[in-house]
């Protein structure tokens with residue numbers, strides 16, 4: 001193998017995201033309130049890693065720190081070899097809330113906007129935005145405004161907007177948490193399909209055991225307050241509830257969450 005190929009292989013094998021003994025807390029009224037006590041995990045290029053754990057254990061906090069919105073009080077976050085990166089278009093974020101779109105822009109305008117901001121000319125931005133909206137099945141809604149869309153459609157626009165800027169990583173914080181079960185299932189399947197096609201690297205926060213198994217390659221289970229990584233469970237290839245191994249993975253994750261006193265009815269909502 002030539003030097004270039006060796007270097008390329010080393011780059012591909014190296015973790016795109018390293019979370020190394022990270023502690024994160026909040027300051028309130030002069031006091032430091034620890035949320036994450038110590039968390040370490042890595043995400044390789046093209047991998048889909050899910051953060052699962054009881055409510056309040058710091059899943060969103062970790063995602064925000066990876067996005068660069070919060071600084072850890074200890075440890076290191078390294079993205080593509082860069083330590084403590086500022087927020088940037090290399091990490092696109094999709095939230096749970098339906099109000100993350102610009103209400104005064106059309107669907108096409110919402111997706112084209114970050115492309116314009118990151119340097120694309122108007123025609124290129126609109127063409128690329130339309131391509132990604134088509135990928136999300138929204139070709140009929142380009143001229144609609146957010147208030148004219150259902151919750152599921154708004155989340156599709158948010159995903160198209162995130163993917164269109166070709167980020168190194170897609171960071172998703174319970175993006176389907178506020179959707180009805182049927183829409184949620186459909187969007188999970190669509191995201192799995194698009195992630196396979198685009199090979200995007202995914203860090204995804206969820207409450208749902210089934211969602212973690214269906215979408216993830218690995219599940220980072222958080223426990224405790226302040227939290228730590230209790231276990232990292234391999235769930236690769238279990239992309240259907242009837243896949244062999246799905247029930248075992250569900251039992252393993254369920255047992256880990258039950259130890260934490262998680263409300264399992266909530267953890268199973270899909």
Ligand SMILES: Nc1ncnc2c1ncn2[C@@H]1O[C@H](COP(=O)(O)OP(=O)(O)OP(=O)(O)O)[C@@H](O)[C@H]1O
Nearest residue numbers: 026028033035054055056057058059060061062207
């Ligand atoms: N801005 C903030 N100021 C102070 N404390 C905060 C802030 N945001 C979160 N916290 C606290 O940090 C802890 C972790 O919160 P976080 O939202 O990261 O948990 P989570 O696992 O994502 O929860 P959920 O699953 O309920 O969304 C919680 O105790 C929460 O109250």
